[in-house]
Amino acid sequence: MEALNMPRLRHVLTRRLVLSGLMLGAAVTAPAYAMDAFEAVKGPLDYIGSVEFFPEAGALSAGWTVRIAEDDLDEISFALSSAFGTASVAGADVVDVTTELDERFGGAVRTYRIDLAPSVNGADRIVKFAYGGPLFPEELPLPINTLDSDKIELTVDSFWFPFDARFDSDLTARVQVRLAGEWSAVGVGSVVSTPKGFHFVQAEPALDIAFSLLSNSEVVKADDYVIHDARSEPGTKLEELTGALEFCTAYLNGLAGPAGPLPQASIIVTDRPEGGYSRGTLIALTDIEDDDEEYLLQFICHELAHYWSKANAGGPENWINEGLADYLANMGVRNALGETVFDARMARYAEQIEGHDLPPIWAAELTERPPYLIMYRAAPVALQHLEERMGRATFTAFMQRIMTDRVRTTPALLALLEEMAGAEIRTWFETRLAD
Ligand SMILES: [Zn+2]
Missing domain, CATH: 1.10.390.10 (Neutral Protease Domain 2)
Structure with a gap:
């Protein structure tokens, strides 16, 4: 594991994510998803997945059907954690696959270069992946990514799903998640409970597939927000946090007038010392016990205000x-x-x-x-x-x-x-x- 250069990896990815606007993406939480509406907003890459998590073992088993809309590509490369060994890659449009450990990530990532059959009359090409195993064979120095019995929170820098190695393609996704036990779920798009887990639909094109699963959180629900407090001592500064959420929602909705109201925000509060982020109105907060009222208020208002700031994030705008x-x-x-x-x-x-x-x-x-x-x-x-x-x-x-x-x-x-x-x-x- 010594070659795994996490700061560099994080830098590359965070930069890409910020550039692509992922961290500013809208998160419209719909109560349920409408397939027709979803079909209309498919991203350049569309993922349909089935993922089973085994939290005790820190493992997962996944199958993906990735639909590639760009009809002029001859080849495409995907990056996936090398912890899974070599994934199976298949599909009628897959002509050839070459795979190797990616030097940029010190062996933590395996790249799959896929030669694609030509698109017939502009039709989408399809690539299927199947793989499984423990995602983090050793303790990782990453603050965000976890797959254990308290929390499953995976971001792109864990490479838990095959990620377009150009690092700038938007994707949409539908993911059927299976896992045993009592969990609550938070996602950027819509989240529906199913008998065996959850169904996530991410209809807004974004760089990452983003959701969190929590087994031990205290949930605070209000009209404007849901807080998942996953700290070992939940409740600290909760009053300040709900105060900030209520104030910022009312203030910004008042300011926005007909451009509002904000969709319901999902807030995750964790103990970890760093690694806060926001994706639209999914906001992960860290270490808030030391934050004063002004900081918390400004931070929450800033993240929620991104709902309306929609310039191209990749350049001067x-x-x-x-x-x-x-x-x-x-x-x-x-x-x-x-x-x-x-x-x-x-x-x-x-x-x-x-x-x-x-x-x-x-x-x-x-x-x-x-x-x-x-x-x-x-x-x-x-x-x-x-x-x-x-x-x-x-x-x-x-x-x-x-x-x-x-x-x-x-x-x-x-x-x-x-x-x-x-x-x-x-x-x-x-x-x-x-x-
Ligand atoms: Zn910002």
Whole structure:
């Protein structure tokens, strides 16, 4: 296991996931799934799977039918954990398979390069995988991935399912999960209990198949959210958490008006020291006992606000996703905790960017995704300055229009700004972004 370079693996994947917008994906939790609606939104890769978990053994057994929509591919490579040995790969469209341990992941991952039969009249090609065994033969230094009798929480960096090795294809999925015992389930899409487990449907194209299964959690249900508290001492800071969820939902729904309301959020709270994440309104929180009210409020509002920030996450427009979500959250903090707390927060942001040699927030010629300090610090500060210039009432109306119109690009945002506040403010803000 010494060759398994987890930080690097995490870096590669997290970067890819963020780039692809997975972490910002919408999570519309439907009470049940409609097959017709699902067929209409199939991703470039569509997974139909049957997975049985054996938590005591840390093992699983899986079968997948992967439908490949891209009709011009001659070959496709999938990456799967090498802990399963060599998977069986089959299907009428599979001409040849070569498999090897992937050097990029120090032997933890096996790559399957599949030569595909040509697509007939643009028809989908199908590849089937079958494999099984313990996923984590040894204790892994990964904070998130677990497959034990308390919790099953698998993310893409465990390679528990065959993952398109280009690391940038969106997928949709339907997964029949079987496992024994009493479990509760959380997913990005819809989750339906079945006699032997759960059926997950992920109809919104995303990079990962994301769900969590918990056997020991305390569940708190409300109209706007469900909290799965999986900590060894559940309940700590729960009041602050429910307070933040209730406040942020009400505040953001009020701000969004016709663009709301938010779908019901699913929150998982764990003890682990790191590895929090959010995928749409599925939010995993870690170590919240040390978080103060402002932090928790801002964090929850930020994650929920992503429901409306839908720019292309792979490039320069990602300043909209993060900057907008973050500033909407800061407006929430101001509303809940007052001007002094808000002012101090924004002053900290300004301080953090001072003295750094940063690229512009946005300019037409930019092609790179902005760095952290731009997205999470400089962009919110620019929006604060815009709010000061426009006045709060007009700025709030502007935010609502961004949400209702689902503004996805900076030119569209600037055009809307001009429409609502005039050419002079537009020019000023465009210059401010390019500064
Ligand atoms: Zn964010």
